[in-house]
Amino acid sequence: MEKLNYDVIKKVGYDGYLLKEAPEKVMQFGEGNFLRAFVDYWFDLANEKADWNGKCCLVQPIAQGLSDMINEQEGLYTLYLRGSENGQKVDDKRVISSVSRCLNPYEKAGYEAMMELAASDELEIIVSNTTEAGIQYDPSCKKDDCPPSSFPAKLTQVLYHRYQAGKKGIIMLACELIDNNGKELLKCVNQYIEQWGLEDGFKKYVNEDCTFCGSLVDRIVPGRIRDEKEVAELEQKHGYTDPLLDVGEVFGVWVIEGDEKLNDVLPFKKAGLSDKVFVVPDMSPYKKRKVRILNGAHTGFVLGAYLAGENIVRDCMHDDVIKGFMNKMLYEEVIPTLPLDKDDLLKFAAAVSDRFNNPFVNHELMSISLNSTSKWKARNMPSFLEYVKEQGKLPVCLTMSLAAYIAFYSNDIQELTDAGLICRRPAGNEYTVSDDRWVLEFYYEHRDASAAELVHEVLTNKKMWDQDLTGIEGLEKAVIEDLEKIRREGAKAAYAGCL
Incomplete structure (x- = not known):
């Protein structure tokens, strides 16, 4: 031919x-x-x-x-x-x-x-x-x-x-x-x-x-x-x-x-x-739109979804709880904080669901999980802080996504290797957390900490967040409760509790 x-x-x-x-x-x-x-x-x-x-x-x-x-x-x-x-x-x-x-x-x-x-x-x-x-x-x-x-x-x-x-x-x-x-x-x-x-x-x-x-x-x-x-x-x-x-x-x-x-x-x-x-004249609002809606959706739901047994983004879009959690986070907590035309933002968010449901692409949750500490800080934390400032209360789903991040990095830690931090999923299989070495060492050092101790150490870590997040009223208590619920009932039940 x-x-x-x-x-x-x-x-x-x-x-x-x-x-x-x-x-x-x-x-x-x-x-x-x-x-x-x-x-x-x-x-x-x-x-x-x-x-x-x-x-x-x-x-x-x-x-x-x-x-x-x-x-x-x-x-x-x-x-x-x-x-x-x-x-x-x-x-x-x-x-x-x-x-x-x-x-x-x-x-x-x-x-x-x-x-x-x-x-x-x-x-x-x-x-x-x-x-x-x-x-x-x-x-x-x-x-x-x-x-x-x-x-x-x-x-x-x-x-x-x-x-x-x-x-x-x-x-x-x-x-x-x-x-x-x-x-x-x-x-x-x-x-x-x-x-x-x-x-x-x-x-x-x-x-x-x-x-x-x-x-x-x-x-x-x-x-x-x-x-x-x-x-x-x-x-x-x-x-x-x-x-x-x-x-x-x-x-x-x-x-x-x-x-x-x-x-x-x-x-x-x-x-x-x-x-x-x-x-x-200024593309920064569009960059913000992409980072906070598209990238923020990924980082916001995939870590908990992986602990709940999912492996591919598309499959998450066929789970009513996980998709419902993502949509509530986007439509009620992220979009209201963005400085663009609301119709434009709603169309972009609808397109995100279509993109995540692409029947031709097997986008693995573990590949999205790489470097989630800096990703949560860049993609999710700005929406979280804006929401607190504007609404005077904690955003339920974004707060849960922070707890899911901590859960993913600390779930039944086995060992720290050159490849990364080896953890174990609730289903029993091991997975490797990949991030900056100091982040992995931090979680490994705190592997025996209680939920309350770990959450306190994470939220007060200024190297992670450039600030002490315990200064946000009610956040430490809420993240501890969310992390305990993920560990006790599973991530999917914790996500369902936000809906």
Whole structure:
């Protein structure tokens, strides 16, 4: 069977949207599963729905990558968006044609092609997702490296070449999962301008003519299909092989921070995608929405759910008690504390239930449990403190989630190993708690403490919470009672008691 390319897709009679030739308007640093299921998908829809007529030229951020495979398939690949939407199973296939080619700048020809594109009249946008470690200043990078190792240094070279060619400034869309990703990237570029002694005119070009936007990306991308039998069945159905086949969840939102005028260049509003990809002056409320509702829901219910015998997020959504606990926490305790339109928040929370109920993803509770101390502090504690401040009382479910966190970290502790803290579930099987070493050592040292003693030590631990939580009226007593109930009656009964 032949590999996917434009001739093959024509032969098999594919009747979906395709665009073979168009100017390269986007330079994209990163060619992995996420960007191809997210950014390139939105640009593909813009081509179809707004006649944007643009292509994305991908650049490998590291020496080993997918450039050969992508070029062999002429930029084409199959994308499946799978999940649950309004309670209905979704399994949509689309062949993405927004990618023109992929450059490897670690080869001479690829580096030269990157610089040629940098000076192009058609180039308007640069996108990046080079992992959380990608936006870092590395002083060992030199102006004449071909290429320098760090992404911000490569970007500085690209922008300098564009500046020297007298071309207009670009829009930079950073997608890395760090706070203030656009501002941090600009800061690194300015450091290279200083280090390399580049002229003031270029510094002005970067900081005034170019627009560095932060952005918030939200789509779970499992990537490749691991079931070989399913892969073989899909190849038969498609009539071609596609080693670049990608899979993402159907839900997707891209929040871009910047001026409304960006919509004159970005094609998403014209394509009718304003509910999925949109520009806002401040994305922090949307980040707060994601962290407190989506991530906060995970950390808020999974630890108790695991002790109650569940293993996968989807199964929790089919348990009336656990789902009821999550919903009460979100709708009555979290959403009222958030500074966004209530209808928007309710829609987002409803989408969370659909996402957790994705029939195609087996999201394990134990994988979510990693580093739950810092996660509870970042995801749940702000909602908890806001609720106490606004309502003058304790939020029942968030208080129980704190007790469930303590229960998970202290349930029948067996030993502390290099791998983590070994505990035992009520059902009898052992599980490994993974967190910072000092957290694990704390729980191991308190393994023989009573519920009251342990809760006191946890709540007064300022290293964990940056404050003494026993100062919150009634909290210590409530958490002790909740922890004792979890230990005595089980986590599910404790959750049921909150409803």
